[in-house]
Amino acid sequence: MDYFKESLSLHKRLKGKIKVVPKMDVRTKDDLSLAYSPGVAEPCKAIAANEETVYDYTIKGNTVAIVSDGSAVLGLGNIGAKAAIPVMEGKALLFKRFANIDAFPICLDTQDTEEIIRAVQIIAPVFGGVNLEDISAPRSFEIEERLQDLGIPVFHDDQHGTAIVVLAALVNAAKVVKKNIFDLKVVINGAGAAGIAIARLLRCVDNQDTDVCISVRSVIACDRKGIIHQGRTDLNTAKQELLKYSNPENKSGTLKDAIVDADVFIGVSSANILNAEDVKTMNRDAVIFALANPIPEIMPEEALKGGAAIVGTGRSDLPNQVNNVLGFPGIFRGALDARAKRITPAMKLAAAFAIADCVPNPTKEEVIPATLNEAVAYKVAEAVKAAAMG
Amino acid sequence: MDYFKESLSLHKRLKGKIKVVPKMDVRTKDDLSLAYSPGVAEPCKAIAANEETVYDYTIKGNTVAIVSDGSAVLGLGNIGAKAAIPVMEGKALLFKRFANIDAFPICLDTQDTEEIIRAVQIIAPVFGGVNLEDISAPRSFEIEERLQDLGIPVFHDDQHGTAIVVLAALVNAAKVVKKNIFDLKVVINGAGAAGIAIARLLRCVDNQDTDVCISVRSVIACDRKGIIHQGRTDLNTAKQELLKYSNPENKSGTLKDAIVDADVFIGVSSANILNAEDVKTMNRDAVIFALANPIPEIMPEEALKGGAAIVGTGRSDLPNQVNNVLGFPGIFRGALDARAKRITPAMKLAAAFAIADCVPNPTKEEVIPATLNEAVAYKVAEAVKAAAMG
Numbered sequence: 014m015d016y017f018k019e020s021l022s023l024h025k026r027l028k029g030k031i032k033v034v035p036k037m038d039v040r041t042k043d044d045l046s047l048a049y050s051p052g053v054a055e056p057c058k059a060i061a062a063n064e065e066t067v068y069d070y071t072i073k074g075n076t077v078a079i080v081s082d083g084s085a086v087l088g089l090g091n092i093g094a095k096a097a098i099p100v101m102e103g104k105a106l107l108f109k110r111f112a113n114i115d116a117f118p119i120c121l122d123t124q125d126t127e128e129i130i131r132a133v134q135i136i137a138p139v140f141g142g143v144n145l146e147d148i149s150a151p152r153s154f155e156i157e158e159r160l161q162d163l164g165i166p167v168f169h170d171d172q173h174g175t176a177i178v179v180l181a182a183l184v185n186a187a188k189v190v191k192k193n194i195f196d197l198k199v200v201i202n203g204a205g206a207a208g209i210a211i212a213r214l215l216r217c218v219d220n221q222d223t224d225v226c227i228s229v230r231s232v233i234a235c236d237r238k239g240i241i242h243q244g245r246t247d248l249n250t251a252k253q254e255l256l257k258y259s260n261p262e263n264k265s266g267t268l269k270d271a272i273v274d275a276d277v278f279i280g281v282s283s284a285n286i287l288n289a290e291d292v293k294t295m296n297r298d299a300v301i302f303a304l305a306n307p308i309p310e311i312m313p314e315e316a317l318k319g320g321a322a323i324v325g326t327g328r329s330d331l332p333n334q335v336n337n338v339l340g341f342p343g344i345f346r347g348a349l350d351a352r353a354k355r356i357t358p359a360m361k362l363a364a365a366f367a368i369a370d371c372v373p374n375p376t377k378e379e380v381i382p383a384t385l386n387e388a389v390a391y392k393v394a395e396a397v398k399a400a401a402m403g
Numbered sequence: 404m405d406y407f408k409e410s411l412s413l414h415k416r417l418k419g420k421i422k423v424v425p426k427m428d429v430r431t432k433d434d435l436s437l438a439y440s441p442g443v444a445e446p447c448k449a450i451a452a453n454e455e456t457v458y459d460y461t462i463k464g465n466t467v468a469i470v471s472d473g474s475a476v477l478g479l480g481n482i483g484a485k486a487a488i489p490v491m492e493g494k495a496l497l498f499k500r501f502a503n504i505d506a507f508p509i510c511l512d513t514q515d516t517e518e519i520i521r522a523v524q525i526i527a528p529v530f531g532g533v534n535l536e537d538i539s540a541p542r543s544f545e546i547e548e549r550l551q552d553l554g555i556p557v558f559h560d561d562q563h564g565t566a567i568v569v570l571a572a573l574v575n576a577a578k579v580v581k582k583n584i585f586d587l588k589v590v591i592n593g594a595g596a597a598g599i600a601i602a603r604l605l606r607c608v609d610n611q612d613t614d615v616c617i618s619v620r621s622v623i624a625c626d627r628k629g630i631i632h633q634g635r636t637d638l639n640t641a642k643q644e645l646l647k648y649s650n651p652e653n654k655s656g657t658l659k660d661a662i663v664d665a666d667v668f669i670g671v672s673s674a675n676i677l678n679a680e681d682v683k684t685m686n687r688d689a690v691i692f693a694l695a696n697p698i699p700e701i702m703p704e705e706a707l708k709g710g711a712a713i714v715g716t717g718r719s720d721l722p723n724q725v726n727n728v729l730g731f732p733g734i735f736r737g738a739l740d741a742r743a744k745r746i747t748p749a750m751k752l753a754a755a756f757a758i759a760d761c762v763p764n765p766t767k768e769e770v771i772p773a774t775l776n777e778a779v780a781y782k783v784a785e786a787v788k789a790a791a792m793g
Contacts, residue, residue, distance in 0.1 A: 070419070
């Protein structure tokens, strides 16, 4: 199937992928009097008297805003708010499909950090959570961080959603190759939103003082200029921060230098940058998650030729699809059900382990559950809810 | 039925009155590839290349934001954004029920005029129209006015929706009492959003240079302190402006002074302020629209005792219910279908006449169509669309 051509005609035929529908019929005067004037005054008064009852009488408790400024959409880059709408509608579809959450796309006609933060604060009353999406780094870090006190979960899926699903895949991959996850040397290519969040989660940066902490031995991150190390003078704040918990031996050089003796390669950036010869320089039974989309950093066939034990990509037509849809629906479902005020590091780890557990007997070709496996979101939701409550 | 008690339990059972649902199934990998990655890139690119195609590929063309800051909700006053949600959800229900429009409540956690204007501009990309609702005057005037260049219709329903439905009722009432609408002397009690918009529409203030203009002979507006006249020193800008097209003889005094010899009384403010003796001072065959809700300015029985020919209220249990739901669904339907950039005075007049025309043979007890008459919105939509297309 030609996805691109078909997708265009599908979108044109449907004129968008979601709709807003009533939960009740309005056929009679009584219906109208109950749903609207005069009866509606009663839930209004109840909420005015006690704000928390907004969760009892309105859609808030099951409604998530998918917020984007269109600055970093898929592989398309900064295409702006309107052009981002189809992606956000697609995301809304997945929220409903996998977690029965009512999600609505909010595409912002500004790329100013302060304006975005303020807009999200202002529109928050009707939402029970905010999924930040496709906002370019490093602005996305600040936006997410400064919205953590909003009183509802604010979660940048490109960061944490990706990191959670990668960790899930890594947990099972380690089992398959019989390595201890605490011993793994990991190289991450790409130091934007996803790369940094993966590094933080794998090094347990946000969770170190708790007993819920697993950490790989080392992470080395690379960007387009090669290894991120102390000697670099061109690093933004986020990349400088990264050095606190990565590259402990202060290696320098290119990506190809970085992966020598590494156990794991995680690519979240550019197509076609590794070959079989590179993989041969890695440790035995290397694990490769080549997540650049649609063209991965290395094709599975090539990676296996180089001796890789396990290869995952972002693609649905290849084994081990590492896809955010395994994470965000269940994460928000659990957070909403627990009425959590934020999504904590413990909740993120719980989500990762729940996803991993959905594959009871992982193999080289199945370290991660299938994207369309409906059980995943519900297991993730349970685990996240328990972590939120506990 | 005890609407208040029943309404509370209904809202609690449903947990809000609307939901967001997919227009398509996502069962297979192909579905996912078309609705989301990688296929979704194609409509995104098309919109990035030509912004106008956002109407072809997304929900924009059928989606309306119902925006409120909760500062003037029903008869409840300034109850804030969260407590306003049930009303906005109810409105969304009506948009769908009567005009198949996908409307979504946006309740703003600010009552600052500048912040509201900016927030609406910022969230506009996904919406094809904005229904401003329950925002207190005079801020609502400025907010609406300054958003007129947004590129999509921005319509304050409490003002224009009410005015349009009142004009429709008045057109038919004049026929029934065999008076020429151009000869009518009208008194309006209440000089907030609704009262001022009614005065402007009845005096054809926004439409005077066109051939689409009908105007009553005179309007006198009253507020809590009595007649609004030149000698008052306590008038806000909106009320000062009102004097340009009302009270031509500069009458002063109370509401009771105002209605002497008037043909029409329109109340949009306070319960129980007129009695039969007052109505007796009006012209023969007086028309009374006592729209305060739930308790009107005068009950129909009392008004008829005073010699009124026609009485309308806002209540569903009495004849001649003057209800905004006769207006806004069809007005937005027509505006969206025409892809109008604003709702012009000509479109408002077209809506009023279309509503009036839905009662082919008006009588004293039926000057306005029934609130649940499904044909109204479609006739209004047609008329509004035609007026928009010019």
